Amino acid sequence: MKKTIYLLAFAISASAATAQGWSFFDACDKNEDGKVTEAEFAARNKKESKKKGKTFDPVVVKSIFDGRDLDGNGILSRDELDNAPAKKKKKKKKK
Ligand SMILES: [Ca+2]
């Protein structure tokens, strides 16, 4: 039972973004050129870290950025940023 709730919360947080028309991508893409550069991504994470009282670690952010940058062109597209983590979850099919 506990597990179900946990999974549900996960699913909600992942889909809520798109349902509300908010996307992490848009939040990062400050100049709205349809791409998120490493600088934009870092800036966003820096802000988030500050808000959450965490220390901003550029090394960690860079590794996240690289992990999302599937084609390795140094820029995150909307697909790479918004859809990359969701892909993983598709493994577990749920109706
Ligand atoms: Ca941009």
Ligand SMILES: [Ca+2]
């Ligand atoms: Ca890319």
